[in-house]
Amino acid sequence: MSLRLVNPEAEFQGYRLRMHIAGVFAVGLFLVLFGRFIWLQTVQYERYHALAESNRISMVPAPPPRGVIYDRQGQVLAHNFSAHTLEITPSKAGKVDEVIDRLAEIVAIEPGDRKRFKKLLAESKNFETLPIRNMLTEEEEARFAVNRYRFPGVEVKARLFRKYPFGDSFSHVVGYIGRIGQKDADRLETAGLSTNYKGSDHIGKLGVEASYETFLHGRTGIEKVETDSSGRAVRILSRTPPVAGHNLWLHLDARLQQIGEQQFGKYRGALVALDPKTGGVLALVSRPGFDPNLFVDGIDIATWKELNESEDRPLVNRALRGVYPPGSTIKPFMALAGLESGVVKPGETISDPGYFSLPGSSHRYRDWKKDGHGIVDVKKSVTISCDTYYYRLANKMGIERMGEYLGLFGFGQRTGVDLDGELAGLMPTPEWKKKRFKQPWWPGETVVAGIGQGYVLTTPMQLAVATMAVANGGTVYKPQLIRAWQDPATGKVSQAEPQVMRQFELKPEFLQLVRDAMVDVTLPGGTAAVAGAGTPYRFAGKTGTAQVVGIKQGAKYVESQVALRHRDHALFISFAPADDPKIVVAVMVENGGHGGSTAAPIARRVIDYWLLGKEPADPKGLSDGETAEPEAEDSAPMADPPVAAAPVPNESPR
Secondary structure (H helix, E strand, O other), X not given: OXXXXXXXXXXXXXXXXXXXXXXXXXXXXXXXXXXXXXXXXXXXXXXHHHHHHHHHEEEEEEOOOOOOEEOOOOOEEEXXXXXXXXXXXXXXXXXXXHHHHHHOOOOOOOHHHHHHHHHHHHHOOOOOOEEEEOOOOHHHHHHHHHHHHHOOOEEEEEEEEEEOOOHXXXXXXXXXXXXXXXXXXXXXXXXXXXXXXXXXXXXXXXXXXXXXXXXXXXXXXXXXXXXXXXXXEEEEEEEEOOEOOOEEEEOOOHHHHHHHHHHHOOOOEEEEEEOOOOOEEEEEEEEOOOOOHHHHOOOOHHHHHHHHHOOOOOOOOHHHHOOEOOHHHHHHHHHHHHHHHOOOOOOOEEEEOOEEOOOOOOOOEEOOOOOOOEEEEHHHHHHOOOHHHHHHHHHHHOHHHHHHHHHHOOOOXXXXXXXXXXXXXXXXXXXXXXXXXXXXXXXXXXXXXXXXXXXXXXXXXXXXXXXXXXXXXXXEEOOEOEEEEEOOOOOOEEEOOOOEEEEOOOOHHHHHHHHHHHHHHOOOOOOOHHHHOOOOOOOEEEEEEEOOOOOOOOOOOOHHHOOHHHOOEEEEEEEEOOOOOOEEEEEEEOOOOOHHHHHHHHHHHHHHHHHHOOOOOOOOOOOOOOOOOOOOOOOOOOOXXXXXXXXXXXXXXX
């Protein structure tokens, strides 16, 4: 066994060295920590103070009440109402899925409710209350109240919902609101408006609700909420109240709109009524419509599929997006174009043999009256709707000059109405055809364009605006729905001023001649004589019949032998009183047959109500295939089959 000698002095020195090293290391660590502390407390103070405050204080948005929409008489077209919702605060409720399963035993919770809740949960902070069921019934409220002790973090709250009291009557014009989707969110972000929509679930999707979204939405308020470390709300520190959206008054008259809709009965179509002195939209009908209340809280899949796939296309606003051949309603404008351009003179006449042929051609473009109308001047051509006269006139003018003059009235252009989605129709040109079909323009296409067939397409709104320019002497106003709005902060009501799109001169003698001819249309001998019978005012109008499908040369059109949806469209444009117009009405009835027997009576009843306060005797309107009264044809199939009416584009959810 060997002995190890210990040197106490050497061990003490080693120990002291280790202690010095440890001390230096400890001091170094302390200096690093102290330096970091100084750095955080001085240089980084503002940053970390803000982070601490954001952890302690949360900004909770307070969505504003949406503005109310009224008609010109103060009738409410869209408003808010309070209803009770069942809401969950995730931070207090525990396992949310289990809570929802237990709640489903008490109140009805559909799969769509769960899906919506999960989407809201992903987008929200856990101290916010989120709705799992909207618009509880009294019975459901009572059942939950009895079981409330079982559900911490679940409560019944009052929320505002949108209501459209007239149902489908104003569906296309007033529109509807719906839940904010990703496209809406992206659009708001691009426009810099996303902050003002914090806490808001809905946005305008269609009609006035969409066009005037920024007016109607209001300004979102803010609540500063102090929270604990787990995110639970402790107290409200301050509150900036929300500002309600603007209230809007429209030019629309609710009763006029309802009468217009009722007169269509089971027919599909559109009606536009304008104030010729301001451009105010008095009625805008598109039939069939849909119930906008279905969309407010999210439409179910089955109902959406039914609406979207319906053959009647109720989601399409036919007044703005339905494009149709104008048929003979184009003739008053062609007459003015011929007179103003000097191509025809008021006293000039033609002999109508019942057809027109281009020089050097044996091909016949037939008049609706087989044996012709005899001697016809420009006034008579409008009154009796002589096709041959306008075949000749169109051939003389040429398609370019026709487009130039008809363009003054707005053909082939959007009217600028304050609703989204309007189509421009079509006033064709050789350049357009070459680009579209890679084909030259043929003279025969000019001929058929002269009676509003072929490639010419218009919307009911365009026809109303063009008629307005005849009624007021050459002023094209921008059609406006908005009449006035009220600032909720000040209570001040502002009026919308009429907007003139353009003005053009029409020689008074030419204008009066065409107006008188349109009055004669509604008198005995005219194509709308039955609809105009007994009016206590001078009633100016023009009937039109537009083919949907063409027929072979020499064949006769027999309506009863044609499938309902292949029958001609019926059109009518009008204004009254003729000497001092107060209303312009354009009517288009899909597959309605003839303008004088189907479309004109609808316009007459609308005008009677507006001028005389007279209610229609038959509030249910017409049934499919039914006409008001018999009449003489105002148009007939031509030798060359025209282009069929363009299909109304299908509208997808927005």
